[in-house]
Amino acid sequence: METYKTILTKLDVRQYDSKKVPAEGFILVQEKETLKRLAEDSTSGGWVAGANFAVIVLSDPTLGFHGIDAGRAVQNMELAAWDQGVISGIYTGIKDEKLRKDFAIPSTLKAVVVVGFGYPVRKIVGKKNRMPLTELAFIDKYGNKLDPKKLM
Numbered sequence: 001m002e003t004y005k006t007i008l009t010k011l012d013v014r015q016y017d018s019k020k021v022p023a024e025g026f027i028l029v030q031e032k033e034t035l036k037r038l039a040e041d042s043t044s045g046g047w048v049a050g051a052n053f054a055v056i057v058l059s060d061p062t063l064g065f066h067g068i069d070a071g072r073a074v075q076n077m078e079l080a081a082w083d084q085g086v087i088s089g090i091y092t093g094i095k096d097e098k099l100r101k102d103f104a105i106p107s108t109l110k111a112v113v114v115v116g117f118g119y120p121v122r123k124i125v126g127k128k129n130r131m132p133l134t135e136l137a138f139i140d141k142y143g144n145k146l147d148p149k150k151l152m
Ligand SMILES: Cc1cc2nc3c(=O)[nH]c(=O)nc-3n(C[C@H](O)[C@H](O)[C@H](O)COP(=O)(O)O)c2cc1C
Pocket: 044, 045, 090, 091, 092, 093, 128
């Protein structure tokens, strides 16, 4: 519930620092036919044709770390959706020229990732066989295995 609350409590603030903020954009796709076209404009996301809606995430490739920004935006969307029982999946296999033309994407922006959303067809538990954290995370330097029991 906390994730959704964070999104709900975000305010507009109108005094800005002069630092440049990376440009991003999002295109919401909802119509069945448009979702089908979105699927056709992909090499690895044909499944998006069956989504209830999708979001094309755009970012400015001239800015450093634009991919990270896009990834963070996607993660926020996916977590907020999951919190509401809405499942999602992402794909990056995009036929750039076709997508650009079909969705009028300006040349200054790049479609980095597409996220498909909808309700699941069966109950989703949300458990996965992931590699244990103790094999992925190190302490102080690479190779020093992290023992969660020894952490404060
Ligand atoms: C950078 C990146 C690119 C991905 N591209 C695709 C893709 O093109 N098509 C697709 O079906 N899934 C794609 N995925 C999804 C992964 O195959 C996988 O389903 C997902 O990362 C699993 O997430 P989970 O472990 O949180 O369930 C991509 C994931 C990442 C992180």
